[in-house]
Amino acid sequence: MILINLLPHREERRRQRKRNFFVGLGLAAVAGAVGAGVWMVALQQLTQQQEARNDFLRVEIRKLEAQIKDIATLKNDIEGLKARQAAVEDLQLNRNVPVHLLDELVKQTPEGVYLTAVRQTDSVVQVSGVAQTNERVSEFLRNTQNNSQWLSRVELVEIKAVTLPPAAGARDPRRLFEFSMRMTVKLPGAPAAGASAPSGAASARAA
Structure with missing residues (x-):
């Protein structure tokens, strides 16, 4: 093995x-x-x-x-x-707005109303004057509110009776009504920022 x-x-x-x-x-x-x-x-x-x-x-x-x-x-x-x-x-x-404004005030001022001051700030116009009667002031208010194409939002600010010395040749004192009104003039364009329309004073009487 x-x-x-x-x-x-x-x-x-x-x-x-x-x-x-x-x-x-x-x-x-x-x-x-x-x-x-x-x-x-x-x-x-x-x-x-x-x-x-x-x-x-x-x-x-x-x-x-x-x-x-x-x-x-x-x-x-x-x-x-x-x-x-x-x-x-x-x-x-x-620029022609003051001219149109004064012309419009002359047109709308009735007889017996005398404007003593017109002051414009932007589109707001402040008008002062004297009138022979309250009815004359109301007529002036209606004319400027309804008949004017340049004026709107007419407001009566104040009205008061005053007594003035007699006129030349008269014996009795005169009684008149002083008033102030505020209204808005319709400007053709928006007022420029920081600019205001010229202000002035004028006297007018409608013929």
Whole structure:
């Protein structure tokens, strides 16, 4: 009977398997490291590309902000020019208003009513005068309220009786009625900001 010792052969196979295991483990580690390196390089490139895009966007945003500021300034300039143009147009429209106002007051003032003062502030006109009777004041009030194309919102502010010395050649004192009225003049255009129509005093009597 022949006996064969297999122990050395088995030991050699175990050593071979162990070598193969470590070799495979090393290859896997190398492959993992290479993959990780490739991923890091790709990630770095992507990050650089994104940073480049971000820088480009920041530059464009700054340009747009500058353009927006320029547009806002231009809009303010345009609004200022429009306001000045409107003011000039209003002045041109309203420069003849005092003339029309006085002419209208002359037309609407009845006989027996004497105007002593006319003062205009923007579109509000304050009229003071004296009348022979209360009825004359009422007539003047109705005329300016109903018959005038230039006057509206007529209000009687005050009326009071006064006694004046006798006129030349008369013996009895005169009894008159002082009154003040407020009314609104119809302006062709809106009054310019900070500007008011000229004020003045005039006396008128309807013939």
